[in-house]
Amino acid sequence: MQKIYPSAEAALEGLLFDGMTIAAGGFGLCGIPERLIDAVQASGVKDLTVASNNAGIDNQGLGKLLRTRQVKKMISSYVGENKEFERQFLAGELEVEFTPQGTLAERMRSGGAGIPGFYTKTGVGTQVAEGKEVKLFDGEEYILERGIHADLSIIKGWKADESGNLIFRKTARNFNLPAATCGKVCVAEVEEVVPVGSLDPDCIHLPSIYVKRLILGAPYDKKIEFRTVRQREAA
Amino acid sequence: MATVTQAKGWTRDEMAQRAARELRDGYCVNLGIGIPTLVANHVPPGMTVTLQSENGMLGIGPFPYEDEVDPDLINAGKQTISELPLTSYFDSAQSFAMIRGGHIDLAVLGGMEVSEKGDLANWMVPGKMIKGMGGAMDLVAGVKKIIVVMEHVSKNGDPKFIPQCTLPLTGKNVVDMIITDHAVFQRPDHDHPFKLIELAPGVTREQVREKTTAKYEE
Numbered sequence: 001m002q003k004i005y006p007s008a009e010a011a012l013e014g015l016l017f018d019g020m021t022i023a024a025g026g027f028g029l030c031g032i033p034e035r036l037i038d039a040v041q042a043s044g045v046k047d048l049t050v051a052s053n054n055a056g057i058d059n060q061g062l063g064k065l066l067r068t069r070q071v072k073k074m075i076s077s078y079v080g081e082n083k084e085f086e087r088q089f090l091a092g093e094l095e096v097e098f099t100p101q102g103t104l105a106e107r108m109r110s111g112g113a114g115i116p117g118f119y120t121k122t123g124v125g126t127q128v129a130e131g132k133e134v135k136l137f138d139g140e141e142y143i144l145e146r147g148i149h150a151d152l153s154i155i156k157g158w159k160a161d162e163s164g165n166l167i168f169r170k171t172a173r174n175f176n177l178p179a180a181t182c183g184k185v186c187v188a189e190v191e192e193v194v195p196v197g198s199l200d201p202d203c204i205h206l207p208s209i210y211v212k213r214l215i216l217g218a219p220y221d222k223k224i225e226f227r228t229v230r231q232r233e234a235a
Numbered sequence: 236m237a238t239v240t241q242a243k244g245w246t247r248d249e250m251a252q253r254a255a256r257e258l259r260d261g262y263c264v265n266l267g268i269g270i271p272t273l274v275a276n277h278v279p280p281g282m283t284v285t286l287q288s289e290n291g292m293l294g295i296g297p298f299p300y301e302d303e304v305d306p307d308l309i310n311a312g313k314q315t316i317s318e319l320p321l322t323s324y325f326d327s328a329q330s331f332a333m334i335r336g337g338h339i340d341l342a343v344l345g346g347m348e349v350s351e352k353g354d355l356a357n358w359m360v361p362g363k364m365i366k367g368m369g370g371a372m373d374l375v376a377g378v379k380k381i382i383v384v385m386e387h388v389s390k391n392g393d394p395k396f397i398p399q400c401t402l403p404l405t406g407k408n409v410v411d412m413i414i415t416d417h418a419v420f421q422r423p424d425h426d427h428p429f430k431l432i433e434l435a436p437g438v439t440r441e442q443v444r445e446k447t448t449a450k451y452e453e
Contacts, residue, residue, distance in 0.1 A: 027290040027327070028313040030306065053327070080366035090364070098365070101289060102331025102373030109328035120335065121376040125354075125407030128372060158307075170324055172307040174291050177326035205326075222306035225313040230298040 003164045003214045004193060008039035011187050011213040015152050016045040019072075023108055023150035023183050024052040024062065025176030028225050031168070032061045033176075035189045035217040036154040041065055051075040051148050051182075053104060053175050055085050060223055066094070075148070077101035081225070100128060103145050105178050111147030112181025112210075119144055153183025156217070157190040157206065161197070164211030165204045166190065173205060180210045189217035243437030244416035250384050252277045253414050253433075254343050257382060258284050262340040265289060265374055268312045270384045271343040285321070287339055289370040291330045294322035311370065331370070335377040342374045346383040346413075348400045351449035353410040353425060355383060356402035368405060375406035387415035388446050396420065396429075396449040418443045420451055428452055 005011035022040070026032030037056075040048075041064050048071050055074050056063030065071050066084050073095040079085050088094035099107065100122045110118050119142035123129050133144040155176040158169035166188060168176060180186045188211045245253060251273035258264065258274075260282045266272050275295070278284045286295040288310045295310060296317035303317060310316045325333075333339060348356040355375055358368040375381050388394055396413060413420040419433035430452040431443060440453065 027311075028309065030290070030309050030313070076367060078367035078369040086364050096365075098367050100368055100372040101327070101370035102335055102377075105327035105331050106335075122335065122373045124376065126372060126404045128368075168324075168326075170305065170307040170318070171288070171291050171309055173324055173326045175327045178328040224304070224306050224315060225309075226315070227304060228298045228314040228316070229301050229304060232300055 003211065004162060005213055005215050008035040008189065008215055008217070009042065011215045012036065012039050012043065015185055015187070016040065016043050017151075018045055019047045020045070020151040021049040021051065021149075023148060023153045023179040024050060025155040025174065025179040026061065027053055027171065027174035029057065029061055029223045031156050031172030031174050031176050032056070033154040033156040033189050034061065034220070035215065036187060037061060037064060040154070041068055041070065044070070046070045047072045049073040049075065051104070051108065051150060051179070053077050053101060055079045055082055057081045057225065058083050069093075073097065075099055075104065077104050098128070103128075105175060107145055107148045108175070108178035108182040111149045112178065115147055117144050117146045148182050150183040151185075153179050153181075153186040155180045155186060155188050157188050159192045159194055159199065160188060160190045160211065160214055161194050161199050161208075163196050164188070164208035164214055165199055166206040166208070166211055167199060167203065168205050177206055180206055185212045186210050187213040187215070189215045191218045191220060192216070244387070244435040246416070248273055249435075250414055250416060253419065254382055254384050255279070257341065257380075257412065258282060259340070260284075263287055263293065263338065265334070265339050265342040265378065267342070267344040267371070269345045271345060272312070274343050287330075287333065288316075289327075289330050289334065289374070291325050291327055292318075292322065293325075294319045296322070331373050334370070334373050337377055337379060339378045341380045341382065342378040343382045343384055344371060344374065346385040347395065348402050349383050349385070349396050349410050349413055349449075350400045351396070351398055351428065351451065353408045353422065353429070354400050355381070355405045355410050356400040357405050359403045361403065371405050375409040380411045381409050382412045382414060383410050384414045387417040387443075394446055394448045396447050396451075398449055417446065
């Protein structure tokens with residue numbers, strides 16, 4: 001089976017429809033599937049529900065889909081640093097389901113693992129618990145959270161072999177791994193595609209079973225939100 | 236009010252320094268954004284403290300040199316950082332399993348309000364733009380010890396350690412210690428009230444009482 005597609009557009013062909021749910025990897029602008037986001041934008045698909053920790057920043061990452069008004073609802077934990085998001089949200093044009101970061105990651109993980117829901121202490125006694133089942137375990141309160149099943153997962157990896165075994169780099173792994181597992185189809189973009197057998201099987205982060213379609217997205221011009229450095233001491 | 240007492244108190248960095256005194260050798264610690272981040276600069280010499288970043292890293296190093304900056308290597312505040320020889324990387328689900336599972340010894344967070352029952356509000360002001368809670372609700376629910384570092388009063392001079400939070404909660408009955416620019420409050424467990432255990436230099440018990448509406452033991 002050929003998993004490698006010539007472009008992001010080709011890799012998304014037949015997968016997009018209005019009103020669909022997309023799970024996207026990335027934390028801030030780190031490890032975002034930018035080629036695939038561009039292709040989703042270009043397709044014009046709309047009324048999207050997007051599960052992603054953040055919503056990009058103005059005109060970067062998912063911020064691009066917000067600008068073109070293709071997103072109906074975000075499921076996110078943190079959406080700061082995004083003026084267009086703020087405008088649409090305050091105008092009531094954009095729905096947001098604020099989900100604690102760990103709960104969001106676990107909702108993706110459990111959705112992908114065939115677990116429809118789980119109980120967690122996170123959010124007990126807060127707005128997040130409103131309308132959710134509360135259950136006592138050993139005298140402590142927990143709330144029921146549901147797994148996320150997306151129609152499509154879009155993720156960014158570092159290297160993949162031709163079969164779709166994939167590894168991530170440093171903190172760019174973040175939500176890419178749980179997001180990859182919770183979609184009916186996962187499309188991955190990577191910086192490098194290598195022949196089967198050239199990645200150590202003991203070091204695969206995401207086994208090929210999850211990756212249905214793959215594109216080489218390089219070259220990348222990776223963005224930094226907050227560049228912080230220290231000075232070398234004089235020799 | 237006839238007199239407004241000006242207490243001197245701790246600077247932001249001194250508050251971080253005070254929080255660092257709660258570190259113990261071998262601790263795995265998560266530091267929030269703002270004053271809590273400064274705690275990393277005050278780890279006592281000879282003590283090994285491993286910092287966790289909830290975006291998927293254990294063993295945060297210092298800010299990188301200019302030529303080491305790597306867009307794939309950031310902390311939870313999205314700042315560029317560096318790695319250490321002991322560093323490990325993992326995904327967000329693993330990261331929060333670590334947090335939720337009680338494997339992190341200590342979290343230091345900022346706060347808008349703390350109630351006398353240990354409730355924390357630090358993520359949302361109704362009517363203002365809501366940015367989201369990020370990982371704060373998971374941290375307060377799962378980490379063994381929660382220290383809140385905050386100014387003793389708001390910019391308007393209103394007490395922040397109060398009988399009951401007025402802002403939406405981040406967690407209910409979760410705070411173990413409060414470090415303000417004026418004083419330190421602590422409680423032995425979540426069934427006991429807070430006790431004033433330390434005053435910042437130049438601050439009196441009366442000044443703390445004047446600026447605190449929460450009930451606490453002295």
